[in-house]
Amino acid sequence: MHEDTEQDRIAISLxxxxxxxxxxxxxxxxxxSVREGEVIAIIGPxxxxxSTLLRCINLLxxxxxxxxxxxxxxxxxxxxxxxxxxxxxxxxxGMVFQSFNLFPHxxxxxxxxxxxxxxxxxxxxxxxxxxxxxxxxxxxADKAQQYPSRCSGGQQQRxxxxxxxxxxxxxxxxxxxTSALDPEVGLEVxxxxxxxxxxxxxxxxxxxxxxFARDVSDRVVVMAEGAIxxxxxxxxxxxxxxxxxxxxxxxxxxxx
Amino acid sequence: MEHLSVVAQxxxxxxxxxxxxxxxxxxxxxxxxxARRSRLALVRFTARALIExxxxxxxxxxxxxxxxxxxxxxxxxxxxxxxxxxxxxxxxAYMAEIYRGGLTAIHDGQWEASDALGLxxxxxxxxxxxxxxxxxxxxxxxxxxxxxxxxxxxxxxxxVQDTIYWASHESTVTGDAIVPFLWAAGxxxxxxIPCAWATRLLDAKLRKRVAR
Numbered sequence: 001m002h003e004d005t006e007q008d009r010i011a012i013s014l015x016x017x018x019x020x021x022x023x024x025x026x027x028x029x030x031x032x033s034v035r036e037g038e039v040i041a042i043i044g045p046x047x048x049x050x051s052t053l054l055r056c057i058n059l060l061x062x063x064x065x066x067x068x069x070x071x072x073x074x075x076x077x078x079x080x081x082x083x084x085x086x087x088x089x090x091x092x093x094g095m096v097f098q099s100f101n102l103f104p105h106x107x108x109x110x111x112x113x114x115x116x117x118x119x120x121x122x123x124x125x126x127x128x129x130x131x132x133x134x135x136x137x138x139x140x141a142d143k144a145q146q147y148p149s150r151c152s153g154g155q156q157q158r159x160x161x162x163x164x165x166x167x168x169x170x171x172x173x174x175x176x177x178t179s180a181l182d183p184e185v186g187l188e189v190x191x192x193x194x195x196x197x198x199x200x201x202x203x204x205x206x207x208x209x210x211x212f213a214r215d216v217s218d219r220v221v222v223m224a225e226g227a228i229x230x231x232x233x234x235x236x237x238x239x240x241x242x243x244x245x246x247x248x249x250x251x252x253x254x255x256x
Numbered sequence: 257m258e259h260l261s262v263v264a265q266x267x268x269x270x271x272x273x274x275x276x277x278x279x280x281x282x283x284x285x286x287x288x289x290x291a292r293r294s295r296l297a298l299v300r301f302t303a304r305a306l307i308e309x310x311x312x313x314x315x316x317x318x319x320x321x322x323x324x325x326x327x328x329x330x331x332x333x334x335x336x337x338x339x340x341x342x343x344x345x346x347x348x349a350y351m352a353e354i355y356r357g358g359l360t361a362i363h364d365g366q367w368e369a370s371d372a373l374g375l376x377x378x379x380x381x382x383x384x385x386x387x388x389x390x391x392x393x394x395x396x397x398x399x400x401x402x403x404x405x406x407x408x409x410x411x412x413x414x415x416v417q418d419t420i421y422w423a424s425h426e427s428t429v430t431g432d433a434i435v436p437f438l439w440a441a442g443x444x445x446x447x448x449i450p451c452a453w454a455t456r457l458l459d460a461k462l463r464k465r466v467a468r
């Protein structure tokens with residue numbers, strides 16, 4: 001892994017990424033690049049490999065082939081990836097999961113402060129101050145001393161977003177962030193994401209929220225069977241998809 | 257009643273032996289369970305063999321091996337030290353298995369979130385996974401502790417002056433073969449019931465706070 005100064009306008013690049021589970025190929029030779037400040041929505045039927053692709057970006061899944069570059073830091077599949085490389089790459093990437101994954105044995109404040117202390121070496125006061133600022137921003141400052149179990153799903157997801165943002169990532173990954181939530185509750189999470197997008201955060205969002213994909217994203221990527229079917233401006237993809245498979249998928253989700 | 261005051265002399269030793277062995281096991285179980293889940297097959301195998309060996313041999317045999325074998329041939333050991341080491345080793349194996357059960361109860365998402373945040377493996381274990389495992393292990397550990405409290409009576413055989421030792425002593429001195437042991441039985445029950453009650457309370461309290 002080395003710093004790459006020529007590509008500083010590209011935040012994320014995936015080159016010919018292949019991921020297999022045994023004989024089953026989940027990601028089949030996918031390339032994708034994301035510019036700084038761009039918001040990408042990845043849509044497609046379940047089993048298309050959307051989440052796996054997203055998880056390859058921060059190496060929660062280690063690809064079998066290809067190269068991942070995030071903010072100039074490369075990792076090549078097939079080579080020995082050192083812990084240092086992993087940490088350096090992940091330093092720039094925040095991730096939000098479908099199931100929130102807050103730490104249930106810590107208060108909301110500790111959830112956000114502890115990673116800052118451990119990963120960035122911030123002092124307790126510094127970390128707490130930053131945590132409170134982020135909690136205010138997502139509208140949950142009053143929950144600081146509560147345990148996550150006392151918060152609704154939508155609140156937990158907003159806390160999870162705050163926890164990721166506290167580490168000052170340059171890129172945010174969202175893995176179906178509203179899929180575990182009631183539609184109404186999902187809206188408060190989407191509102192936070194819209195705000196983040198408006199502030200220029202680079203975002204890759206795997207989602208079934210077509211409205212969000214259409215309104216907020218700069219580019220929609222349609223995946224099926226481990227490959228990218230098509231990608232483009234949301235207006236084009238939603239109104240005039242190039243592929244039959246995309247049309248079939250969109251009809252299925254939009255006409256529900 | 258005259259037997260009770262004699263037999264009750266052993267209560268503090270029973271409690272001390274049980275708590276010391278439990279503490280030994282609670283700490284000793286940690287490296288064992290980590291080794292049991294190691295990425296290296298050899299380490300995994302060794303840990304597993306050790307656990308089976310510790311659990312498969314009766315505590316009394318361990319006490320004899322440690323007290324008469326190690327204790328006289330290698331280093332001088334008091335009967336109490338030998339008992340703590342013996343029960344502590346056996347407890348380490350059981351606690352390792354209890355922790356292993358606790359670990360499987362932890363959602364994968366906890367590891368993934370820690371990885372995604374960039375926490376080191378050690379920090380993840382110490383701050384995220386460990387505390388949750390300890391909490392879910394409480395009921396099983398308490399059941400084990402109650403069993404250990406009763407099993408600790410075996411230590412009287414190597415001369416640890418616990419409750420059953422004093423009951424046996426009193427029985428020999430007075431020639432009463434029943435009553436001293438009935439008192440001992442009553443004392444064991446009096447020790448285990450509050451223990452079970454306290455753990456249920458603690459468990460309920462923690463559960464309420466971190467319920468998912």
